[in-house]
Amino acid sequence: MTAASNTYPNAQQGETAKKARFNSDLTQVKIGLVLILLTGIGPVLAGNEYWIHTFQLVNIYIAASIFQNFLFIDAGQKSFGQGAILGLSAYGTAILFGLHGVPFVLAALGGIAAAALGGLLFALPALRVQGFHLGFVTMSAAIVFPQLLVTLDRWTNGINGISVRIPALMTPIAFGISPLALLVTIFPMLALIVHYLIRRSRLGRNMFVSSLSPEAARSLGIKPGLMRFAAFLIAAIGTGICGVLYLPVVAFVSPQGFNIELSFVFFFAVVVGGRGQMLGPIIGVAIIYVLPNVLLAQFVEYRLLMYGCLTMGAVMLFPDGIVGSIERLRSKKNHGGTGERAFRIDGFLAQLAGTGTAKEPTEEIAVEVRNGTKRFGAVVAVDGVNLKVRKGEIHGLIGANGSGKTSLLNVLTGLSRLNDGSFYINGVDTTDYPADKIANMQLGRTFQAPRIFSQMSLWDNLRLGLDARNGKGSDAIDALARAMETEFGHDRADLLSHGQRRLVEVMRTVLKESTIVLFDEPAAGLSKSERNNFADLVRFLSRQLGKTVILVEHDLDLVWGIADRITVLDQGRVVSSGNPEAVAKDAAVQHMFVGARHA
Amino acid sequence: MLSEILIIVIRGIAIGSIFATIAMSFNIVHGATNIFNFAQGNMFILGGFAAYFLANGAGIGMWAMMLIVAGLAIAALVSFQGYITLLPLRSSVEQDSWLISTVSVSVIVGAILMITQGPFAYSVQSIAPSFRIFGTRTPGAYGLAIFAMIFWYVALRLFLKHTYSGLAISALSQDFDAARAAGLPVRRLQLLAFAISGLMVGSVGFLVAPVISVSPDAGLKYVLNGFVAAVVGGIGSNIGTLIGGPLVGVVAMLTAYKVGGAYQDVASLLVLVSILVFRPQGIFGRVTARRV
Numbered sequence: 001m002t003a004a005s006n007t008y009p010n011a012q013q014g015e016t017a018k019k020a021r022f023n024s025d026l027t028q029v030k031i032g033l034v035l036i037l038l039t040g041i042g043p044v045l046a047g048n049e050y051w052i053h054t055f056q057l058v059n060i061y062i063a064a065s066i067f068q069n070f071l072f073i074d075a076g077q078k079s080f081g082q083g084a085i086l087g088l089s090a091y092g093t094a095i096l097f098g099l100h101g102v103p104f105v106l107a108a109l110g111g112i113a114a115a116a117l118g119g120l121l122f123a124l125p126a127l128r129v130q131g132f133h134l135g136f137v138t139m140s141a142a143i144v145f146p147q148l149l150v151t152l153d154r155w156t157n158g159i160n161g162i163s164v165r166i167p168a169l170m171t172p173i174a175f176g177i178s179p180l181a182l183l184v185t186i187f188p189m190l191a192l193i194v195h196y197l198i199r200r201s202r203l204g205r206n207m208f209v210s211s212l213s214p215e216a217a218r219s220l221g222i223k224p225g226l227m228r229f230a231a232f233l234i235a236a237i238g239t240g241i242c243g244v245l246y247l248p249v250v251a252f253v254s255p256q257g258f259n260i261e262l263s264f265v266f267f268f269a270v271v272v273g274g275r276g277q278m279l280g281p282i283i284g285v286a287i288i289y290v291l292p293n294v295l296l297a298q299f300v301e302y303r304l305l306m307y308g309c310l311t312m313g314a315v316m317l318f319p320d321g322i323v324g325s326i327e328r329l330r331s332k333k334n335h336g337g338t339g340e341r342a343f344r345i346d347g348f349l350a351q352l353a354g355t356g357t358a359k360e361p362t363e364e365i366a367v368e369v370r371n372g373t374k375r376f377g378a379v380v381a382v383d384g385v386n387l388k389v390r391k392g393e394i395h396g397l398i399g400a401n402g403s404g405k406t407s408l409l410n411v412l413t414g415l416s417r418l419n420d421g422s423f424y425i426n427g428v429d430t431t432d433y434p435a436d437k438i439a440n441m442q443l444g445r446t447f448q449a450p451r452i453f454s455q456m457s458l459w460d461n462l463r464l465g466l467d468a469r470n471g472k473g474s475d476a477i478d479a480l481a482r483a484m485e486t487e488f489g490h491d492r493a494d495l496l497s498h499g500q501r502r503l504v505e506v507m508r509t510v511l512k513e514s515t516i517v518l519f520d521e522p523a524a525g526l527s528k529s530e531r532n533n534f535a536d537l538v539r540f541l542s543r544q545l546g547k548t549v550i551l552v553e554h555d556l557d558l559v560w561g562i563a564d565r566i567t568v569l570d571q572g573r574v575v576s577s578g579n580p581e582a583v584a585k586d587a588a589v590q591h592m593f594v595g596a597r598h599a
Numbered sequence: 600m601l602s603e604i605l606i607i608v609i610r611g612i613a614i615g616s617i618f619a620t621i622a623m624s625f626n627i628v629h630g631a632t633n634i635f636n637f638a639q640g641n642m643f644i645l646g647g648f649a650a651y652f653l654a655n656g657a658g659i660g661m662w663a664m665m666l667i668v669a670g671l672a673i674a675a676l677v678s679f680q681g682y683i684t685l686l687p688l689r690s691s692v693e694q695d696s697w698l699i700s701t702v703s704v705s706v707i708v709g710a711i712l713m714i715t716q717g718p719f720a721y722s723v724q725s726i727a728p729s730f731r732i733f734g735t736r737t738p739g740a741y742g743l744a745i746f747a748m749i750f751w752y753v754a755l756r757l758f759l760k761h762t763y764s765g766l767a768i769s770a771l772s773q774d775f776d777a778a779r780a781a782g783l784p785v786r787r788l789q790l791l792a793f794a795i796s797g798l799m800v801g802s803v804g805f806l807v808a809p810v811i812s813v814s815p816d817a818g819l820k821y822v823l824n825g826f827v828a829a830v831v832g833g834i835g836s837n838i839g840t841l842i843g844g845p846l847v848g849v850v851a852m853l854t855a856y857k858v859g860g861a862y863q864d865v866a867s868l869l870v871l872v873s874i875l876v877f878r879p880q881g882i883f884g885r886v887t888a889r890r891v
Binding site for chain 1: 635637683686687695696698699700702703704705706707709710711713714819820823826830859861862864865867868871872875876879
């Protein structure tokens, strides 16, 4: 193997200089915790009742905005109705506690349950639609909510609202600090930590990928709908707790308190502070809420106008928000591309060398298509295709543009359905399996347009494969993953060339330890040496690790160099199939080769 | 009883044709830019305010002139809004920015109206005489609303099929990149689409001012119902809005009659959610194949 003689260029380069962090999330969390502590405890120590009350509310709004930030960016769900979620919980608690005398803790649980239910109701349309549709739905919910509170006065006391007193929470326990003051300080801090931990977790990455590219998520075995439900539920419970805390702080709930304006405050706070930045909601609430309501309190009727203008100004002047703009400057200063050396696979191959044992394709069938037909309207993209791929072989799938290669891959990975016929993976009829279920049968794929996410570090992009692994992985891949983490943990994925991005996707399937891999034009845009390295990798996957490889590729030299069998598609039909020599001599495909080099 | 239902249906259709016109104004901007202008409802209400301040109790000649003035002024305002909305999109890859900027423009317009006019509903005298249907007086503005819907449907159809600019806007909505590559003045066409949408909602707001609540907080109600009408008809389909708008209007009126006026918005929300869950592409919408 040629690659084994190479050194590991990435590792050498990594040791020379310590790289700047990919993002400043952790630093921002630390600053955020200090700020919340200040706004929570500071006014109490200063002993000013007005400031105490105001900043308790500010802290609640910070927590709600943190969950809005999570929902909006990490999970990609455009909700304009988080104020209604907060209101559901505040009202739920107030009705149970204030009107029916249920103990406060139980009432609070009831309130949070109401908020969670509201969150699930928001998630329901999110299963079908995204983006501005969801924005409109949640916004209408936020408009309807106070109307319902007024109309359903039999239960809610209508426009009179509900007053509550909870003396036990107000009595200071030490240094003049009441349990309430403690709660409204600790909870936003917790919210920030929870947001950070979710983002660093597998769940967080899965949510993020689901929002950016549902088809990539599904091909990694993730159910995007489930992720949306989870995101709405987490945000609703968090916002629900804010609603419970709102009650003792304000001591009163009324429909006017939960109109659309409240939802806008959370949303705008996230935008002005910096979408997706850990510190964003805290700075955002300071600007959107504290500035107009506290410092410019004499202009209180201009409040909404200020919200609007501040947000508009932020979108125009700082599209990334205040914190986001600072972060962008930092990141620009610290990162530069490293060209072809940025991502090379010969190093990985060298590291994996010796971990496999020599294998040959078996006669077992890994993938079989029987009479598969896929139509798009009048166009027949895949037309009665029969295909058998043996376990452990490298199967080249070639044909002109539009011959149905990618359509076939999409069918095999469950992203689109056959109109007629069936297909089998390892003998199981998978014709009607959803994509995530097929992916979890240890099948991996790459896309023609690589699904690489610039918002994640290069390592996190690779790590998606590790996340999607089924069962316990092998030690060799674990070791490779650790090396990649040290190497790419703070690298940017958007500095890679298009070809390198494809290789990142290829390595993702390697980390996923898929036993069947489908590569969609992986070699387009690769340099000559990268191409050779890629060929070595595919050979290694097949001959050492025993993986089945289906390779859609236009580079015929590459395909003839490594494939065990080749299938030629033309206008959706199989025109030739067999070992490379036979296919090259087949009269039916001669016209495909200019100058008939392979004949 | 039957005639009561009939009257409700006719009023529902009339109110619904306002929603339909707003939905069509969404469609033209969405087709050209992929933007959904959340501020459209407040722009519509501005038309109502224009009727109150410029033409309340005026003669027919003055009224007609002011209708044109109000329509053009709001068209200019909306195209200015379109201009600033499109500015950040030029450089940024982040596609959420229009969502935020149109929502904030909506908030700004609503807030300015609230500050200058207070939280009151203004009543505007009708220029069109009321007419009798099944023995009940029906305000003339209801007739104007239905007329406006049909007028704008026909006008848009003629414009989109038979003028160079209209065809170019249709091209933008079908394949943006190809249209750009073919050398169309994309930004100018997009601003034109914004201007037309402003002209539509501004003029209709002016026309129907006597039968709507001309108040600073009414805009949201219309933007939402207009959106529901667009979704029911299928986003991008103007002929769909002719069904979707009246349908939403009739549902709202029936709800008000059977359940209570406070539940009108709830009913619209339910219509919206059920359409999105069961037929997200709407009645006349087409499912487009997604590229992977």
